Each structure stands twice: as C-alpha cells, then as structure tokens.
Amino acid sequence: MILAIAGKRLADHGIRGLNIKDIAQDAGINHGTLLHHFGSAEGMRTALLTNLTAALIADMSAILNSDAPADTIFMELFRLMSQSGHNKLLAWRALEDAEYSPLTEGPSEKLIQQILDGVTRRIQGRDITLAQNIIFLALSSAVGWGICGPALKQSLGMSRTQQDQFPAWVGEQLPKLIQDQPTAHENRNKS
Amino acid sequence: MILAIAGKRLADHGIRGLNIKDIAQDAGINHGTLLHHFGSAEGMRTALLTNLTAALIADMSAILNSDAPADTIFMELFRLMSQSGHNKLLAWRALEDAEYSPLTEGPSEKLIQQILDGVTRRIQGRDITLAQNIIFLALSSAVGWGICGPALKQSLGMSRTQQDQFPAWVGEQLPKLIQDQPTAHENRNKS
DNA sequence: AATGTTATTAACATTTGTGTCAATAGATCT
C-alpha cells in the first residue's frame, strides 16, 4: 500500500522524505499516479496523517483494552510510543499544528472515554479530576518518552536496562497517586 | 537577528517555513546574504537548531536553579515547554533524528548533573536510580505536555483551570514517589 | 466485441528552493 511506504519514509527520512517523487519511486510507480489518487502532494500528506493517526489510536486501543496488569500495560504503552512511526507522527503533528480532529474525534474519542471510565472506577469515591490528571500524566510522559526518550536517557546517564524498566516503574508508581489523594478542592486550597 | 526571525518562522509555519527565501524576505535582506553568512541553507538550519537548543537549555536552567518550591518549579517547567518555539524545536529534533550533541553536551550536561545531584540529595540514602526515574518522568511528561498537551486536554475533557493546575499537581505528586519507595533491587524482583 | 470508465504512464510545464557570480557599497587600516 502506498501510505505504508509513505509512512516508512516519514519514519526513516523525516518530513523531507514525504515528497511524491521519492515515494512513487519507492513504490515503483509513476509519480503522476500518486497525484491522480490523492489530488495533490498536500492531499497525500493529509491522507497519510489521517491514516497514521488512526493506526496509532488502534494500537493504543489494543493495549489499553487488554486485561493485563497495570505495569504491563504501561510497558506496552511506552514501547508503542517509542516506535519510530508513532513518535514521528506526533512530532509531525506538533510541527504542523495538527491538533484538530483525528485525536479527538471518531474512534479515539470513544477510546479516551473508555480509559477515563476504567480509571474512575478504580478510584471510586474520588474526584474525576484525579483520573484525568493521572491519565494526562501517563500519556504525556509516554509521548515525551517517544519524542526524546533516548536523548534524555543519555543525558541522565541511565543504563540500558534501567531505561527498559522505566515504563513498568511508571505503572507501579501511578497507584500511589491514588492513595492518600486529597480531593480537588482540598488540593486547590493547599499551598 | 536573523536566527530569531527563523525561529519565529519555525514556530509559525513549521519546517517548511525554514527556507532562505522566506526568511530573507521576513528579515528584509537579500537571500544571497543569508547564504553568504551560513554557507548553505542546511548550514542555516543547523545554526538555528544549535541556537534554539541553547535557548531551551538556558530557560530550563533558569527555572531549575531558582529556589522556588517544587510545585512552582514544575509549573514553570511545563509552561516553558508549552511555548511554541520550544516544543516545535523538540518536534523538529525528533523528526530529523537530531538526538546528538546539543542536549547532552556543553552547558546542558552540567545542568542535568546539577538536577540529578539536587534530587539525589533530597532522597538521601536511596538509590540514584530512583532520582533518575523521577527526573525522567517529570521531563518526559513536560515534553509530552508541550507536544500534544492541548489535544490531550481536549480529549480528556479537562477544563481550562484544571489544565492550568496540572503542572503544579505533578509537582505535588512527585514527592510521594520518594516515600515508601523500594530499592531498585527489590523493585526488580517484585512482580 | 463494442463501449465507457478508470488507472497508469511519459513527457512537458511551472513553481519553488538553492546556489553562483560579478558588481557595488561599506568598513577598516595605513
């Protein structure tokens, strides 16, 4: 499939690899054919963006819907985000200000709600704010891990094994945030 | 300054905004002058990358060296990463696989060591592994926040105020990870 | 098989980004 080849080019060569000539050559077809299908070079990129985002959501969904223990789930989640295709996608979106639709509409919207429900159930009796904060922390950390995990690891002088264990460590830590958590209101008046 | 204009173009128009013609026009000079200074278009981008990275490190350094309370520091750290210039820089680096030098050499190396020392001091008697994990969590989360914070916030249905309070919340949570923390060894044998 | 439709191609055309060069302007030094 054409978009798969384009996705590989994004992962391997960055944005500059996303031109119709090179992609067509990799696919062994004429570049005019690409234009005929997608209408324009920009249209091809938009299609790729949508496609890759859907793939990311699907992968996340598969992980988060499994009934594995928390640390395993987080390990998988972080591993997922470190895949070149996925972190390059997020970087690309960030650069192009593509904060619109795909991440907040359609299947992903349902997925997020699902996660939210699951976490809220676990922290029964507490504020939904807490669930949101915890999820936000986990996901943002996973994204940051994908974007500059290797560089950070090097800066901090972390060993290979330690970096590998970090995702599971996060999975173990998050439950601590649930225990002894003040309500959002107390929280606000604390300092 | 030329690089300041180039940086603004990166923040406003993404990577495609980083071409000598547009930058020269924004700066009101001939594009040949730009080439004369930086040698090539690629040289200009390299200079910009180095320059922006140094600026990011400097900003982070200023925050982390202040003697403000933890939650304030985290608030500032997250706010910093959400600035368009800084998160676009990281996205750019991620896309171009620019994981080399600047983040791990020179002033930033000293900065990281400084942070590591500070955290290690606070968790005296414990493994340095813990300090590294905590810093890794905070920084990766801050990066993820900068890259796709707004999109995540929207997906999770977080209110404006809650999103604003998230950085401070993180600052409050991290100390909990220090309490009752098993050593790295126990940790490894746990599951 | 005849027809209409869509996919594919090669060749050309346009636009955009990059680089070169010779001439000029400005600065510095004696």
Added chain:
DNA sequence: AGATCTATTGACACAAATGTTAATAACATT
C-alpha cells in the same frame, strides 16, 4: 586619499518538487 577587506545586492543558473496533459493500458458493463 588609497588599498584592502567584508557585506550586500541583483541577476542569472541549477536543481528539486509539484502539477498538467495527451496517449495508452487495464478493466468492467452491456
């Protein structure tokens, strides 16, 4: 002022990316 150097410019040249077109190939429908 004269000599020398650097900075800047406009004009041109080149390369790369995108888009267009007319012809052909492949396919489906009747």
